[in-house]
Amino acid sequence: xxxxxxxxxxxxxxxxxxxxxxxxxxxxxxxxxxxxxxxxxxxxxxxxxxxxxxxxxxxxxxxxxxxxxxxxxxxxxxxxxxxxxxxxxxxxxxxxxxxxxxxxxxxxxxxxxx
Amino acid sequence: xxxxxxxxxxxxxxxxxxxxxxxxxxxxxxxxxxxxxxxxxxxxxxxxxxxxxxxxxxxxxxxxxxxxxxxxxxxxxxxxxxxxxxxxxxxxxxxxxxxxxxxxxxxxxxxxxx
Numbered sequence: 001x002x003x004x005x006x007x008x009x010x011x012x013x014x015x016x017x018x019x020x021x022x023x024x025x026x027x028x029x030x031x032x033x034x035x036x037x038x039x040x041x042x043x044x045x046x047x048x049x050x051x052x053x054x055x056x057x058x059x060x061x062x063x064x065x066x067x068x069x070x071x072x073x074x075x076x077x078x079x080x081x082x083x084x085x086x087x088x089x090x091x092x093x094x095x096x097x098x099x100x101x102x103x104x105x106x107x108x109x110x111x112x113x114x
Numbered sequence: 115x116x117x118x119x120x121x122x123x124x125x126x127x128x129x130x131x132x133x134x135x136x137x138x139x140x141x142x143x144x145x146x147x148x149x150x151x152x153x154x155x156x157x158x159x160x161x162x163x164x165x166x167x168x169x170x171x172x173x174x175x176x177x178x179x180x181x182x183x184x185x186x187x188x189x190x191x192x193x194x195x196x197x198x199x200x201x202x203x204x205x206x207x208x209x210x211x212x213x214x215x216x217x218x219x220x221x222x223x224x225x226x227x228x
Contacts (some may be wrong), residue, residue: 040220042218042219043208091158105157107156107157
């Protein structure tokens with residue numbers, strides 16, 4: 001089965017610019033997550049979708065971050081405007097909602113804000 | 115508050131020696147427990163998971179972990195480390211139901227010396 005696809009792999013932008021990341025989850029996975037992983041730390045949840053509805057966005061900095069999941073499949077995460085502290089790896093993951101708790105991560109997008 | 119603690123930031127082990135990575139958690143109930151590995155520039159790969167039942171779980175690449183309820187711990191072990199095991203290891207917890215986000219520790223970096 002194909003994994004979780006993310007693009008781009010790397011992105012370098014200047015502060016105050018905007019950037020968008022894309023994620024395509026595993027087919028059939030209803031739940032999609034965006035995590036932020038700052039260097040030296042574990043991943044931190046930004047937002048969780050169930051189909052195309054938001055389940056948890058309590059840790060999403062909504063003044064600059066936004067995310068959507070159209071048609072319950074692909075998702076985009078946007079940052080506008082970016083700050084230096086947004087430099088991180090942005091990981092997308094998807095999971096089943098059944099008992100097996102299948103949970104798969106993509107390779108991530110490494111963002112550098114200069 | 116729900117949290118995961120990995121007390122060791124960095125561990126160096128000789129190739130062929132045994133390994134134990136520590137993980138302690140704070141959670142309201144017995145959570146689902148996971149260990150992930152992340153190689154440089156890569157996404158997170160699931161090593162093993164514990165939901166219920168036998169407290170000693172086997173994973174991929176020769177890893178195992180033991181759940182100890184009384185100590186709120188889920189330590190990862192490997193009897194003989196290979197150079198290719200050098201990576202960052204993350205312990206994570208999740209609510210005991212599928213489709214919920216994971217909470218990660220800050221990770222332990224494993225170096226393997228020859």
